[in-house]
Amino acid sequence: MGTSRTVWAAASAAVLAAGALVALGPGTAAAEPDGQTVRVIVELEQRSDLAAVEADTGADRVRAMSRLPVAVLTVDSTDLPALENHPDVVAVMGDVPERPSLASSLPVINGDDVHDLGFDGSGSTVAVLDTGIDDDHPFYGAAGARIVSEFCSSTPAASDEDSLCPDGTTTDTDADVDGLAACLNAAMANICDHGSHVAGIAAGSAATDSANAPGDGVAPGAQIVAMQVFTRFNDTADCDPDGVGDPTPCVLTYPSDQINALNQLIALDAANPGWNVVSANMSLGGGNNGAACDGDTRKAAIDGLLAAGVATVISAGNDSHLNATGAPGCISTAFTVGSTTDADAVSGFSNRGGLLDVFAPGSGIISSEPDDTYGSKSGTSMAAPHVAGALAVLRDAYPTRPVADLMNDLRTTGVPITYATNAAGTTTATTPRIDLLAALRAPNDPPTVSADAAIVTAAEGAIATNTGTFADPDGTVTSLTASRGTVVMGAGTWAWSEQTSDGPDSAPVTITATDDKGETGAVTFTRDVTNVAPTLTLDPAQVTALDEGGTLSVEATFTDPGWPDTHTATVDFGTGTGGPQPATITVDDEGGPGVPHSATLTASFPYGDNGTYTATVSVTDDDGGVDTATFPVVVDNLDPSVVIDDGDAVAFPGGSYVVSRIGETATVEADGSDPGSDDLTFTWDDGTVPSITTFFNDGAAPEPDEPPTPTPLGTFPFFASDDVGVTADVPGVVDLALALADDDGGTATDEVGIIVTGDATSTQGPGWWKHQYSGKGKPHIDPAYGAGYLEIVDAVSSVFSEDTSALTASEAHAVLQPTGGDRRDRARADLLLAWFELASGAVPWNATVPLGGGQGSVGFLPLMFEAEETILDPSATNAELQDVSKDLSRVRHAQ
Numbered sequence: 001m002g003t004s005r006t007v008w009a010a011a012s013a014a015v016l017a018a019g020a021l022v023a024l025g026p027g028t029a030a031a032e033p034d035g036q037t038v039r040v041i042v043e044l045e046q047r048s049d050l051a052a053v054e055a056d057t058g059a060d061r062v063r064a065m066s067r068l069p070v071a072v073l074t075v076d077s078t079d080l081p082a083l084e085n086h087p088d089v090v091a092v093m094g095d096v097p098e099r100p101s102l103a104s105s106l107p108v109i110n111g112d113d114v115h116d117l118g119f120d121g122s123g124s125t126v127a128v129l130d131t132g133i134d135d136d137h138p139f140y141g142a143a144g145a146r147i148v149s150e151f152c153s154s155t156p157a158a159s160d161e162d163s164l165c166p167d168g169t170t171t172d173t174d175a176d177v178d179g180l181a182a183c184l185n186a187a188m189a190n191i192c193d194h195g196s197h198v199a200g201i202a203a204g205s206a207a208t209d210s211a212n213a214p215g216d217g218v219a220p221g222a223q224i225v226a227m228q229v230f231t232r233f234n235d236t237a238d239c240d241p242d243g244v245g246d247p248t249p250c251v252l253t254y255p256s257d258q259i260n261a262l263n264q265l266i267a268l269d270a271a272n273p274g275w276n277v278v279s280a281n282m283s284l285g286g287g288n289n290g291a292a293c294d295g296d297t298r299k300a301a302i303d304g305l306l307a308a309g310v311a312t313v314i315s316a317g318n319d320s321h322l323n324a325t326g327a328p329g330c331i332s333t334a335f336t337v338g339s340t341t342d343a344d345a346v347s348g349f350s351n352r353g354g355l356l357d358v359f360a361p362g363s364g365i366i367s368s369e370p371d372d373t374y375g376s377k378s379g380t381s382m383a384a385p386h387v388a389g390a391l392a393v394l395r396d397a398y399p400t401r402p403v404a405d406l407m408n409d410l411r412t413t414g415v416p417i418t419y420a421t422n423a424a425g426t427t428t429a430t431t432p433r434i435d436l437l438a439a440l441r442a443p444n445d446p447p448t449v450s451a452d453a454a455i456v457t458a459a460e461g462a463i464a465t466n467t468g469t470f471a472d473p474d475g476t477v478t479s480l481t482a483s484r485g486t487v488v489m490g491a492g493t494w495a496w497s498e499q500t501s502d503g504p505d506s507a508p509v510t511i512t513a514t515d516d517k518g519e520t521g522a523v524t525f526t527r528d529v530t531n532v533a534p535t536l537t538l539d540p541a542q543v544t545a546l547d548e549g550g551t552l553s554v555e556a557t558f559t560d561p562g563w564p565d566t567h568t569a570t571v572d573f574g575t576g577t578g579g580p581q582p583a584t585i586t587v588d589d590e591g592g593p594g595v596p597h598s599a600t601l602t603a604s605f606p607y608g609d610n611g612t613y614t615a616t617v618s619v620t621d622d623d624g625g626v627d628t629a630t631f632p633v634v635v636d637n638l639d640p641s642v643v644i645d646d647g648d649a650v651a652f653p654g655g656s657y658v659v660s661r662i663g664e665t666a667t668v669e670a671d672g673s674d675p676g677s678d679d680l681t682f683t684w685d686d687g688t689v690p691s692i693t694t695f696f697n698d699g700a701a702p703e704p705d706e707p708p709t710p711t712p713l714g715t716f717p718f719f720a721s722d723d724v725g726v727t728a729d730v731p732g733v734v735d736l737a738l739a740l741a742d743d744d745g746g747t748a749t750d751e752v753g754i755i756v757t758g759d760a761t762s763t764q765g766p767g768w769w770k771h772q773y774s775g776k777g778k779p780h781i782d783p784a785y786g787a788g789y790l791e792i793v794d795a796v797s798s799v800f801s802e803d804t805s806a807l808t809a810s811e812a813h814a815v816l817q818p819t820g821g822d823r824r825d826r827a828r829a830d831l832l833l834a835w836f837e838l839a840s841g842a843v844p845w846n847a848t849v850p851l852g853g854g855q856g857s858v859g860f861l862p863l864m865f866e867a868e869e870t871i872l873d874p875s876a877t878n879a880e881l882q883d884v885s886k887d888l889s890r891v892r893h894a895q
Contacts, residue, residue, distance in 0.1 A: 036077045039095040039157050041256050041297045044069040049088035057083040062155065063170075063256065065263040068300050072155075072256040093297045095157070097231065097238070097252030105361035108342050109386060110437035111218050114393055117518050119440065121219025121392035123399065126202045127280040127310075128385070129261050130195030131251055132164060132177035132228035138209035139200045139217075139368040140224055146203065148275055149268055150175040152228040153260040162232040164192060164251065171260070175228035178370045182232050183251075190370045191251055192230065197377050198283050199224055200368030202385035203392065214366040214374055218389025218436070221396065223275060225268060227261040229253045229284075253284055255298055258328070262301035262312070269308050278395040278403060279335075280305060281388035282328065283315040283381030289330035290323055292355065298328045309403045311335045313388040315380035316351040323353035323421040323429070330355050335407055339363060339383040340433050346419045350380050352431070358410055359417050359433040360386035390436050397440055397517065405443065413438035440517050447472040447513040447521040449494075457528045460503035460562030464527050466496045468511065476516040483510040484527075501563035503529035534560035536619040536627030546635045548610050548676030549716050554603045556629065558619045568620045569601040574613030574633065575712045608677030608716035609703065610637040610744060635712070639746035640674040642682075644738055646752060650845050652796035652861070653868045657733070657755040661841050665725040666754050670738055672722070677714030678742035679703045682722040685737045686754075695720035703743055728756040731788030731839060733795045755792050758785055760840035763892040766816065766829075769836050773813040789839035797835055799828065799868050806832055823881035827871050830888035834864065837891055847894040851887060860894055863887055 039062065044050060047069045054061060059073040072095060075083055084092050106112050114120075125148060132152070135144040152165035152172035162182050165172035175195075177183045183192035203224050204217030230251040233239055239250035262280065269277045302312040316338040317326030329336040329351075336355055339347035339362025346352060347363045362383030369375045387410065394406045414432030421427045451468040458464035464485070469492055470477055480489040484507065485498025494511060505528070512522040539555040546552060554571050601619065613635070618628040645668070649656040660666035672680050677697045684691040697703050697714045726734055734754040741747045764780075772779050772786055779786060790807055793800050800806040806815050815832050818825035837843040838860070847860040867884045870876045 037074050038077055038080070039072065039074050039254075039256070040080075040083070041093045041095050041259065042071050042073055042083065043090040043092075043297045043300055044071065045088050045090060053083070053086050053088050056086060059083060063260060065259060065301075067266045068259065068263050068304060070259055070263070070297055070300055072260075091295055091297050093255065093295070095254050095256045097233065097254050105342060105365055105386065106215060106218065108344075108361050109218070109390065109434050111216075111390070111393070113437045113518070114440055115216065115220070117440075117516065119393050119397045120216075121203060121222030121389060121396050123221075123276055124219070124392040124395040125223040125225060125275040125277045126199075126219060126385075126388050126392050127225040127227060127265050127277060128195060128199045128202060128388075129227045129229050129258060129265075129280060129282045130198050130284070131192040131230045132175040132180070132183070132195045133199050133224075133226035134178040134196045134368070134370040134372065135176040135226060136178065137196060137200075137368050137370075137372050139204040139206075139213055139374075141205065142208050146205070146223050147226055148223045148272075149173075149225045150227070151225070151261060151264050151268075153257040153264070154228060154231045155254060155257055155260075156231050157254070160233070160235045160238075162234065164228055164230050164232055172228075175226040177228070183370075185247070185249055191232075191247075191249060192228075193369045193375070194251075194283070194377075194381065195226070195228065196369050197365075197367045197375065198281060198381060198385045199226060200374075201365060201382055202279075202281055202389040204368055209372075212372075212374060213368075217367070218386050219392035219396075222389065222392040225265065225275075225277065227265065229257040229261045231257070255296075255328075258282065258284070259298055259301050262298070262305060265310070266301070266304050266308060269305075269310060276395060276399070277310050278406070279311045279313050279388040279391040281313050281385050283379070283384045285314065285326040285328050286317055286319070287327045287330070288319065288321055288324045289327055289355065290353070291330070292332040293327050293330040294332050296328055296331050299331045299333060302328070302331055302333050306333055306403070311388075311391055311403050311407050313337060313384050313391070315384040316356055318349040318379050318381075319351055320349055321351040321353065322423065323427075325351045325353065325355045335387065337380060337384040337387045338431065339378070339380045340417060344415055344417060344433055346417060347378065347380075347383075349378070350383070352419055353421050353429060356429075356431045357407070358387060358414065359383065359431055360390075361433075362386075387434060390434055390439065393436060394439060398443065401443065406439075409439040409442040410434050413442050437518070441519055444515065444517040444519055445473040446519040447477045447515050449511050449513050449521050449523040451511065451523045451525045453525060455526045455528060457530065458500050459530050460500055460505075460532055460560075462500055462561075464498045464500055464529070466509070466525060466527075467494065468496075468523065469493050470511075470513045470521070472513070472515050472521075474515075477513045478516050479514045481512050481514070483508070483512075485509060487511055498527060500527075500529045503531040503562060505529040529562075531621065531623050532561045533623055533625035534558045534619060534621045534627075536617075536629070538617055538629030538631075544631055544633045546607055546633065547638050548607060548635050548678070549638065549674075550635070551604045551606045552615065552633055554601070554605075554615065554617055556601045556617050556619070558599055558601065558627070560599075560621060569603070570618050570620070571603050571605070572616040572618075573605045573607075573712070574615050606716065607633070607635045607712045608697075608714045608718075609712055610635045610676065611712065613712060637678075637742070637744040637746055638675045640672055640678070640680060640740050640742045640748050642670055642672040642738060642740035642748045642750050644736075644750045644752045645669040645671065649752065650861070652845075653798040653865055654794070654796045654801050655753070657753045657795060659845055660726070660728070660754055660756050662728055662731055662756055662759050665727045666756075667723050667725050668736060668752060668754070669721060669723040670740075670750065672720050672740045672748070674718045674742050674746070675716065676742075677703065677712075677716040677718050678744055678746070680718065680720045681741045681743075682720070683739040683741070684722075684724040685739070686724075686726050686734050691724045693722050695722070726754050728754075730782070730784045731756050731758045731841075732791045753795060755795060756788070757792065757839055757841040758789070760842040763837050763842045763894070764840075765892070766833055769833055770813060770816045773809040773816065775809060775813070789836055792839040793832065793835045796838070797831070797868065799831060799871055800835070803872060804828055823878040823885070824871060824876070827867070827881045827884045827888070830885045831864075831867055831871060834867070834888045834891040837894070843891055843894045849887070849890050849894045851890060858887075860891065863891070
């Protein structure tokens, strides 16, 4: 057939590390020293040509693919030219090992919206060619129930390499890596975790591990074929060829094992059509390929799968190439995926360029790992399974759509990502980041809807109706909704109805059909409602007798076939031009749509003045129809109330009094109120000339208080405050009386006592005070003062007003000059002397009295309260009474 294509990789550590494929060109000898045996992958014209090729070239068979014209051979390097130029050989490629190349990412591609529509990959299968799988991880179903098949192809080529097949052979039907000894390094860490992570991104389901899973993978309903294609390498020269510290041991994959697994997948797909295998994920490879590498022998397997309806999804590689991808992603029929962040920036590590088909999220993806755990990884390896899972979801939505079309749906939709393809940034390329919802809808035709009537009319309270049809090209309308009212879905028809409320009213109604892809079609028509007038009935049991300040409550009912959103109920309370015209009252709804409306109308109005009024109730509908009823309202007068402010009064044992001094003015305030709006007149009487003040409700003029011109409004309850100044020339007790009258004859009273003390500036001794009340000689002070002091003592003391009288001079003198040695009489004398110091003005009521013997000081009034309590206590001892006398004697020194 002529010269074959040769694809080779030098067996140097650097090339092994990169997993690169180097095209040497037709007929070019392999880059190996003569006399060494190398392992190669040979693509044949036909599978039946293998025996002749082996005989003619001396090559030894390692493996022949059962469904592909591909074989793995070992051959002496000196015989490579003969193999490359054999007429039955299409291509030769070195079998060189290669490297492996959530929750927040699913909304980025709108996968969660597609799941909400019911498409989750159910009925399809995703194959994962990788480092194996933790096959009982709950992310793949209970005990890994969604894993329908496992396969292992791990073919060591040297003594320092180990198979990763669980049974230790090169081919196994088990790909479980959970606890597999060959997958554990010296620290017992699992070096085969990559495949479990990739499988979870593509098809993990949180439903079976809701307590730990980061969220669903892209196709949580899909089945999984797990295929182990990696081998353990134990030599640092293989694992860390560049000396950058990559750990040993490591896992690498031979292309021949990949082809073997792809060959097996073709067979599994053919044998199990019910699995509906739609994608094979290969998050692996490496190299720098700026053009398609269709000489790669893996192309035959990729093409075979594509012909069978299976897309091979391959990661682009993580070498940050601006316009190149790794192999096998550079194969033109592969579906090659680059990585973006959740913010739609190209991941720094991602290869990119013209060979890229799509982008998908690949930075910081959380997914399943061995031993039923979860972890985060970044790479195009994480981006590719997003696409593999997306194809499974699309297959779920479109069971018969060709896989090439599904791939194209992802290519032609999505968010365009534009990026530089050279270091200078002078050239760019644009590749879509997949949008699963957009891809889902790309081949879909939205439904259509029509209405039989463009306008429907109904009287208020009646049911409005309309009908119409809907259609969908693929017959997948899942729901019909109405913007108002109710729509019932039939077989291609719909029936709409709405219980109307009030009219006139006009509103648009939109009927929307939604198909299984979430797309919609709609039609809009107009619903008109006409009005029907209401009927009013006044409650015959109106309460029409009130006190001023009382509230009239009005009740009435009206009926209307509509529901009341436009009824106006009003009342004229007979207040003339001074009242509300009219007052709007509350409509208490007791009806509802479709029920003849029966509503209770309630309103209230407080009348501020007595009189007789005529009230009128009316109800008006939205067309202006009115019904009315009238009735009389009789309002009676109430008395006002008044309270003198005693906040400044001082509490004494004998009562509370306002305290003043002769020559000073004591100001007393009072608050009055009237339940209505009557004017209020304050009359103060302190025994001299009364003080009279009138407060007008409107602040200007008297209130009219007789019909037909009463004042039912005004300010009410009406409050007014007044004060009076009381000045006395002699000490004593002034009784201040207050009368409050409204303008309709109602009254209220209150009173307060005012103690007017003398203006003495110094205290006096006992002898001085005895002489004042002895009746002998000339007194030290005006007798009127002396009488006033006794009047004050009688008011402030409970001892001298209740126990012992000292209201006259002789009684006072008797108290001040006790006979015998009775300690209680002595205490009374000392008490009277102390009260005289208050009455004279020498000791104010709030003075401080210093106590002897280092006892500190005490307030005058607390001392007096305690002294009176002890004197009045029949059980008080002489010692206690003597202490009282001692303390009272200190009053002369008060400050």
